[in-house]
Amino acid sequence: MDILFTPNALIALLTLTFLEIILGIDNIVFLSIVSGxxxxxxxxxxxxxxxxxxxxxxxxxxxGITWVLSLQDTIFSIDLGSIFEAHVTGQSLIIFGGGLFLLYKSVSEIHHKLEGEEESTSGKASNSIAQAIIQIALLNIVFSFDSILTAVGMVSMKEPAQGGFGYEGALLIMILAVVISIVIMMIFAGPVSKFVNEHPTIQILGLSFLILIGVMLLAEGSHLAHFRFGNDVEVTSIPKGYLYFSIFFSLFVEFLNLRMKKSRNAVKLRNNKIVDAKLKDDDLMN
Incomplete structure (x- = not known):
């Protein structure tokens, strides 16, 4: 506990908490769309x-950080000479599978919202909460692996004499960062979900972000598996900074659009539970 109150530990805790919140944005977007x-x-x-x-x-x-790190060991290898080579690990399988699931779910939701048939809410609501929780749990496993690997890379487990926080100190810092970030996300999850579900363009933008994150997970999984095509072409991971900058910039532009232009003929998405009052008034007048 004494290590926790040192300046370096407090800086590490604040930095890691902020990073956990940033990395949790995709989780909140997915929660908003599924729960909507x-x-x-x-x-x-x-x-x-x-x-x-x-x-x-x-x-x-x-x-179980020791077990998580052990997933970096190669499970099996594929060697097709100069055509293709891979050394698949447990981490690469989990992250690659999560990317595929996220791509499938995002594209399916976009198709359903834009071209799907109207469904009555009464026929689906009885079992949809269980399905939603299962989907959230599956994707949380992938997001958790990505989050923990990032945290382990930021907080040194070396002994204090060697400039680190020690195993117990680093574990305490990472657990506190996770708990604080989740509590903050719980506070803001409701307003964020309401805002996303009230604005169809934000929903489509959020699903587009999930497609980007799915591609990032595919690239990261391929990188962890050391995918190599030919003699020199090896798959590398996509820097998260570029991805999150594009997400925040797109949101900033969309917020400006929402403030400057309120269209009366807004697109009405399928399965959207919140109906614009203006559209209702227009239907009654017509």
Whole structure:
């Protein structure tokens, strides 16, 4: 506990908490879109369960950090000479599979919202909360691995005499950062979800972000598996900074659009539970 109150530990805690919140944005977007398909009374429960699962998965993985790091070992290799080569690890399989799932889910949601058939909410709401929680749990596993690997890379587990925080000190810092970030995300998850579900363009933008994150996970999984094509072409990971800069810039532009132009003929997405009052008035007048 004495290590926790040193300036270096406090800086590491604040930095890691901020990073966990940034990395959790994709989780909140996914939660907002999945929970938006539920009944209004079930949406807060789905968000709370989803974020609690995220916290539990991260803490479990932190206590099993030795096992997480052991997933870097090669499970099997593929060698096709100068055509293709790969050394698949447990981490690469989990992250690559998560990327595929995120791509499939995002593209399916965009197709359903723009071209899908209208569905009555009564026929689907009885079992959709269980399906939503399962989807959230599956993706939380992938997000948790990515988050924990980033945290381990930031907080040194070396002994204090060697400039680190020690194993117990580093573990305490990472757990506190996870808990604080999840609590902050719980506070803002409701308003963020409401804002996303009230604005169709934000929903499509959020799904587009999830496609970008899915591609990033595919690239990262391929990098961890050391995918190599030919003699010199090896797959590298996509820097997260570029990705999150594009996300924040796109959101900034969209916020400006929402403030400067309020269209009366807004696009109405399929399965959107919140109906614009102006559109209702227009329908009654016509």
């Amino acid at each position: 398909k539920l009944k209004a009374e079930d949406q807060p429960k789905a968000r709370r369960v989803g974020l609690l699962l995220a916290m539990v998965f991260r803490i479990i993985l932190l206590f």
